[in-house]
Every structure is written in structure tokens, then in C-alpha cells.
Amino acid sequence: MSSRSTTEERTPATDARGAALPWPRSILQRVARTRLTGLLFVLIPIFLVWELIAIRADLVVLPQPSAILTEWIGLVANGTIHQEVAPTLLRIAIGYTLALCIAIPLGVLMGSSKIFYNLFEPIVELLRPIPVSALVPLLLILLGFGNEMILALIAIASFFPIVINTYAGVSSVDPILLSTARTLGLSPRLMVSRVRFRAALPQIFTGMRISLASALILAVLAEMLVGENGIGYFTIQAQQAFRINSIYAGILTMGLMGYTLNRLFLMFEGRVLGWHRGFLGTRA
Secondary structure, three states, rough: OHHHHHHHHOOOOOOOOOOOOOOOHHHHHHOOOOOHHHHHHHHHHHHHHHHHHHHHHHOOOOOHHEEEEEEHHHHHOOOOHHHHHHHHHHHOOOOOOOOHHHHHHHHHHHHHHHHHHHHHHHHHHHHOOOOHHHHHHHHHHHHHHOHHHHHHHHHHHHHHHHHHHHHHHHHHHOOHHHHHHHOOOOOOOHHHHHHHHHHHHHHHHHHHHHHHHHHHHHHHHHHHHHHOOHHHHHHHHHHOOOHHHHHHHHHHHHHHHHHHHHHHHHHHHHHOOHHHHHHHHHHH
């Protein structure tokens, strides 16, 4: 370890004026420097209190966190969690990809053409407020009980945040940027692909990130309703068999899936939009 890093570690936390912070604020500032440390700082007291309450209350429906963790580790060790997570992830990948392939082109067309906007905006705004769960009876009639129905739910839930953010990003490109592109003689097609679309990418990624969470939620919900496997099916089966620890283990797995998917998405976004972050840093 270098002397510089050692010196930084020993230097007390200071405020904006350089004055040393009192020890409570100093500890909180050090905790906030990393996600993992901050997460543990919050979760450990919660789990300790939960453990004490569960021991004293002795309720079947409120098991101890240590028992839940033991159950989850056992399910991971025997491969049950892997077998149930894999189908859910596959369904999310297919349904989410279907939504991307439709929503992004449609949003680009709506944002760059008044004709396409007038054609599709009323339909999008008419369907968008309808809860996806309200479509379940209709989709069951049309697609039956199976993967097709689950994929349709995921695709529909993922579609609207992507198309709305894509349209908003494409339609709100800086007019100066557009006029500069016209001055340079870019064709309408290149104006859309090289100027409008690229400038709208940060907002498109925002919609994609929101939709990724929606895809996981609807995948689990659909598996609970009509699934034959998946983490949602596993959890509802545990509820019907009154395996309380397994229910909590399933919920824990869903949380870890959501967190992992979000972190992977942010890594991908950072690679694609590195230029945007650098631009924001330059402006700041």
C-alpha cells in the first residue's frame, strides 16, 4: 500500500471548509463512500432487530432472518434456486427484447415525424393508463395458459416506458444541434439516425431501466398466476405448502435478481453513454 493511500485513510473527515467533522458525522460520511458499506450499515441493525423480535414473538409467519438465510443457502446449494431463476430470466430476456424492438423504432418515428406522432400518440395514450393486470383475462383467452401469455405481459409492461422516453428524447433535441446538422447537409435519414437518436440515448436508457424493473415484476406475477416453473411459481408453491422460510427465500431471490439486473444494466449504460457522462462532467 502506498504512503499516499495510508495518509488518506488516516486523515479525518472534513467538511467543505476543511474543519474536522464531529465523530457521528465523520462515521456517516465514511459509510456513505461505498454502496456495500452503506448497505451493510443499514441492513445489519434491521436484521438484528428483526432477529430479536422473531425470537421473542415466536410467530410462524415471522421466521428469524438467520433461518431464512439458512434456507436460501440450502436452496442454492441443491440447485433449486438456479433451476427456478433460469426460466424467469429467459422470459424476461425475450419479452424485454420484443418490447425494445417495437418501442424504440416507434418512439423515434413519433419524435421525428409529426405524421407518425398524430397517428400513434392517441393509441399509446389510450392504452398506457390501462393496468397490465387488467389485460390478463383477455390474454388468457387469446394466448391460453403458457409461456406466450407470460411473454406478452412482460412485453406490454416494458413497452410503454421505453416508447414514451424515446419519443420525449427524440422530440426534445436541442434545435441548435438540428440546425447545425442541416447546415452541414445531412439528409433526413441521417438527421434521425446520427443526430436525433444519439442525442436521445440518455433518455431512452432511462426508459429501458424503468422497463427492466417492470419486466421482472410482471414475470414473477405471471408465473404466480399461470406458470409451471420460475421463481414466481416457486414462491406461490411454497405459500400453498405453507413453507414459510421458502417464501421468504423466494422473495430474497427476487430482490437479488432485481439488484443484479440493475447493476448489469448500469454497467452496460456506462459503456454506451460514457461520452454523455464525460460531457456532463465537463459542463459541471
